Amino acid sequence: MSHGLTGSRETAATSGEGHAIVSHGLTKRFRSGQVAVDALDLVVPRGSVFGFLGPNGSGKTTTIRMLLGLVRPTGGGCEVLGRPMPEALSSVLPKVGAVVEGPAFYPYLTGEANLRRYDAADPTADPRTARRRVAAALDRVGLGAAAEKRYKAYSLGMRQRLALAAALLRPRELLVLDEPTNGLDPQGTREVRALIKDIAADGTTVFVSSHLLSEVEQMCTDLAVMRTGRLVAQGPLGDLLSRRAPRIRVETPHVAQAASVLGHLGLTGLRTEETEVTADLGDLLPERVNAALVGDGVAVRGFAVQRPSLEEVFVDLTGEGFDVDG
Known part of the structure; x- marks a missing residue:
């Protein structure tokens, strides 16, 4: 299908x-x-x-x-x-x-x-x-x-x-x-x-x-x-890429607190590392997420929106990947 x-x-x-x-x-x-x-x-x-x-x-x-x-x-x-x-x-x-x-x-x-x-x-x-x-x-x-x-x-x-x-x-x-x-x-x-x-x-x-x-x-x-x-x-490349939500990456010393704020905002796909939290942005505006973090006292040292790559979309669609760079 x-x-x-x-x-x-x-x-x-x-x-x-x-x-x-x-x-x-x-x-x-x-x-x-x-x-x-x-x-x-x-x-x-x-x-x-x-x-x-x-x-x-x-x-x-x-x-x-x-x-x-x-x-x-x-x-x-x-x-x-x-x-x-x-x-x-x-x-x-x-x-x-x-x-x-x-x-x-x-x-x-x-x-x-x-x-x-x-x-x-x-x-x-x-x-x-x-x-x-x-x-x-x-x-x-x-x-x-x-x-x-x-x-x-x-x-x-x-x-x-x-x-x-x-x-x-x-x-x-x-x-x-x-x-x-x-x-x-x-x-x-x-x-x-x-x-x-x-x-x-x-x-x-x-x-x-x-x-x-x-x-x-x-x-x-x-x-x-x-x-x-x-x-x-x-379909158009942009439409296919938009099938997968962009992710946000937050660099902070307050990882647990940042993850809690993102969870309360309804963001899914949360992942935490030593000084970094990532999550699916969904339909939320990134500036709203950043404001919520700062408003809760989270020290935000870095904030980035990561757009999905064609490889990620392909894996989502088929469950497997193939050559990306050669």
């Missing part, structure tokens, strides 16, 4: 101008009997940076393959950019860029030469304007100065940016990225994250599949969480 904020069939059944991707009951069962994706109702708003979360084996890549028409579902269906897939494959895919399961390039060719080969493989691309398209794509991802450098000399971050350039050789309404920061060092991760934000700022919907919660939290506006093939939550 989905705990999604917008996970109902009524919501998922609607498509059109406001949605880049909609699925309804999307299911993939393999011959072995394994259900990789189970009745998925997904709604991806146009213009969003949409995080598609889940641990390895949760069905993310299989879902992407069905959305792109690479794998046929065994149940349900989906629409991409308002058209049914895979029936509208030929009209939809030219508007979609995708980087799935890592980039593949010739190591001894330059970045520019590799992109020229990708461009030449597109039957709808005009060869007379190929050089212009390739140069524009390289500039877009910040590789203009490295165009003549061989691919084998590229850093991991540069290789991932070249893959994005290949996906952006023509204007795209939707960009699908499967684990775009996987294996990158912190600098490469920052480069790709910044690039994704820039692409989205130009109006492209970006669908990012990842198992790295911290990355998704920094760059996504909306998200969905998968677990063992099923959708457990979806």
Whole structure:
């Protein structure tokens, strides 16, 4: 059963101008009997940076393959950019860029030469304007100065940016990225994250599949969480984070007295340490809590409101966690 904020069939059944991707009951069962994706109702708003979360084996890549028409579902269906897939494959895919399961390039060719080969493989691309398209794509991802450098000399971050350039050789309404920061060092991760934000700022919907919660939290506006093939939550990032009440942290030498005041205010989840008390804030204003502590003579040396992280929300929803930093 989905705990999604917008996970109902009524919501998922609607498509059109406001949605880049909609699925309804999307299911993939393999011959072995394994259900990789189970009745998925997904709604991806146009213009969003949409995080598609889940641990390895949760069905993310299989879902992407069905959305792109690479794998046929065994149940349900989906629409991409308002058209049914895979029936509208030929009209939809030219508007979609995708980087799935890592980039593949010739190591001894330059970045520019590799992109020229990708461009030449597109039957709808005009060869007379190929050089212009390739140069524009390289500039877009910040590789203009490295165009003549061989691919084998590229850093991991540069290789991932070249893959994005290949996906952006023509204007795209939707960009699908499967684990775009996987294996990158912190600098490469920052480069790709910044690039994704820039692409989205130009109006492209970006669908990012990842198992790295911290990355998704920094760059996504909306998200969905998968677990063992099923959708457990979806909606705007802020709405999902607000499902869990913020906590307050009070630093004081009067721990027992502070805990008593917080208990009388109705705060739950009380935890005490040597010089610190924490509790769920609930609906109370933090200034009211602080005033109550001071009014009761508690010496407040530190007072902070701690907002919930995506990891905490995920654990609340599923009872387990997965990679946060890599």
